[in-house]
Amino acid sequence: MAEQHPTDEALIARYLEHARVERRLATRTLDIYAEHLRLLAAKIAEARLGVQRVTAAHVRRWMAQLHGAGREPRGIALVLSCWRSFYRWLGHEGLVASNPVQDVRAPKAGRPLPKALAVDDAVRLAEWHDAEADPWTEARDRAVVEMLYGCGLRVSELTGLDLHANRDAAGWVDLAAGEAHVLGKGGKRRSVPVGSKAAEALRAWLAVRADAPALAAAALRDPASAAALFIGRTGMRLTPQAAWKQVRARSLKAGLAAPVHPHMLRHSFASHVLQSSSDLRAVQELLGHANITTTQVYTRLDFQHLARAYDAAHPRAKARNDDSPETKAKDK
Structure with a gap:
């Protein structure tokens, strides 16, 4: 890792002290902030910048890198929240003219699938x-x-x-x-x-x-x-x-x-009826959903069920699984 600029380190240390004393953040929260700000300092040093020269374009590129590395949208949102707060403090201190993180948003999190029983x-x-x-x-x-x-x-x-x-x-x-x-x-x-x-x-x-x-x-x-x-x-x-x-x-x-x-049993009811009937409109009526888009989440559950059945039964699926990176890793 490239050396961090001493001024940047000092600013981060001052901000964390401000968060501890004036904002009275919990120790666990301070540890998370410190971790995210170390990440910011590493990105800044890697780009040969200083804290005060970061732009929104830099932040968006770094977020894209985190997303590409597999970090979840919720985790990226937490990183941005920390950085945004840090730059807001820098602005109050008169150290930056604008907040480069202000209008940067995390990738949209996918809607979690409801949990249904087999x-x-x-x-x-x-x-x-x-x-x-x-x-x-x-x-x-x-x-x-x-x-x-x-x-x-x-x-x-x-x-x-x-x-x-x-x-x-x-x-x-x-x-x-x-x-x-x-x-x-x-x-x-x-x-x-x-x-x-x-x-x-x-x-x-x-x-x-x-x-x-x-x-x-x-x-x-x-x-x-x-x-x-x-x-x-x-x-x-x-x-x-x-x-x-x-x-x-x-x-x-x-x-x-x-x-x-109880709601898992409701999800199971919807998923199992859809698997048997493939009638999305009927499931909507049975559940009492005002909008069919709410019911469509069960089509994803239905597809997962079909995909598992395919992977378990189809000879070409077995060949595909045998060639997968996960299988190859296990064989090593």
């Missing part, structure tokens, strides 16, 4: 029976999982369901018709089919639901709880937070590799 894992969780749980809790939690995975509900839609349709109900289940009527985002209502397995689990839950010891007392305190489809031991409506905890605990007990949360 079909076998989803079925395993839905069919798993907790022999250690009491029958009341087991019936409820199994019905919760079946409704989340079988209907693609948001957890708030699930916990908002009532036993029957009424004027104040956010949603309800009509087992005779095999439908769940839910209130989604933006106050948008939709109906989704309730499959045979979910209906079976719901009937088992309804057979024991009234056995909650505190249900009668809860109904006196909060009449709306008496109408709730899913309740806790206290007789009150099950909260989204409680449902989240129950699903997570159940997935760990069932032996899944990673803990599952």
Whole structure:
């Protein structure tokens, strides 16, 4: 590495002291700032510049180099934030006329793919029976999982369901018709089919639901709880937070590799329906997405599923994998 200009080192040291004393940044944050400013000093020295001669064109070129070297957009954004703050301080000190980092932006981060379970894992969780749980809790939690995975509900839609349709109900289940009527985002209502397995689990839950010891007392305190489809031991409506905890605990007990949360079951529902039907518009309607572009993320999941199947089964894919840089590296 080329030698850093002493003046640049002194300016960086002064800024870090300012950040520690006046901005009171945490030690970990100061360490990150110091690391990013050492990178800046190295880039400046490599370009035979000084801190005060850096332009926006230099910064953009350095960001492109970081991106080309594999640094993630979020990491580049952090580097820029640090540099921008440093040059803002230099401006306040009257050491630079303008901030060369001010209008430089990090590459746009790709939208992360939603996490979905493999079909076998989803079925395993839905069919798993907790022999250690009491029958009341087991019936409820199994019905919760079946409704989340079988209907693609948001957890708030699930916990908002009532036993029957009424004027104040956010949603309800009509087992005779095999439908769940839910209130989604933006106050948008939709109906989704309730499959045979979910209906079976719901009937088992309804057979024991009234056995909650505190249900009668809860109904006196909060009449709306008496109408709730899913309740806790206290007789009150099950909260989204409680449902989240129950699903997570159940997935760990069932032996899944990673803990599952309710929205992962919604993602799994969408991905598995799309894999089987290839009907993006139908998945949009089932999920209650206002815009189909929101649903299109599942086509990427579907393609990944197809790509894995291709790589595992097609003889030319195996040849391709055998010739890949990763395989060659392993053979060395």
